[in-house]
Amino acid sequence: MSLPEVRVIERRRNELLKRVEYLLEVANQSGTPSRAELRKLLSTVLDAKEDNLVLVKVLTPAGRNWTRVIARVYDSREQLMRIEPKYLLIREGFLERPKKG
Numbered sequence: 001m002s003l004p005e006v007r008v009i010e011r012r013r014n015e016l017l018k019r020v021e022y023l024l025e026v027a028n029q030s031g032t033p034s035r036a037e038l039r040k041l042l043s044t045v046l047d048a049k050e051d052n053l054v055l056v057k058v059l060t061p062a063g064r065n066w067t068r069v070i071a072r073v074y075d076s077r078e079q080l081m082r083i084e085p086k087y088l089l090i091r092e093g094f095l096e097r098p099k100k101g
Contacts, residue, residue, distance in 0.1 A: 003041060003044070003045070004026055004027045004028065004029050004033070004041065005026070005027040006024055006025070006026050006027075006041065006042070006045045007024065007025040007026075008022060008023075008024055009023040009024060009025060010022065010023040017074075017079070017083055018074060018075040018076070018079045019072050019073060019074045019075065019079065019080075019083075020072070020073045021070075021071075021072050022042075022046065022069070022070070022071045022072070022073070023068070023069075023070055024042070024068070024069045024070075024071060025066050025067070025068055025069075026038065026041065026042075026066060026067045026069060027065065027066050028060065028064075028065045028066060028067055032060045032067055033067065035055055035058060035091075035092070038055060038058060038067070038069060039053055039055060039092075042055075042069070042071055046071075046073060048073040049077075051077045051080075052073055052074045052075070052076065052077055052080060053071060053072070053073050053074075054071065054072050054074070054080060054084055054088060054089075054092050054094075055069060055070070055071050055092065056070040056071065056072060056088065057069070057070040072084075080094070081094065
């Protein structure tokens with residue numbers, strides 16, 4: 001199976017936060033891809049470790065066959081854990097979801 005087409009719309013290096021910020025478009029082959037599938041695909045395409053990659057926003061407009069993704073690739077996992085908000089770390093699987101009660 002071939003990889004979906006990934007278009008880099010914007011790439012910006014943020015030296016202060018030690019990361020590269022991306023705005024991407026990913027062609028959907030069969031429905032909207034899951035976050036896990038997107039992380040695996042983007043780590044391959046962007047030549048980045050999955051542990052250093054966080055998906056900030058994933059948006060597929062209704063009726064479109066592409067997904068727009070805002071992603072950040074950090075120089076290290078430690079930097080990612082220190083800077084990203086807790087809800088994103090939980091959603092991306094870096095932290096456990098707190099137990100209720």
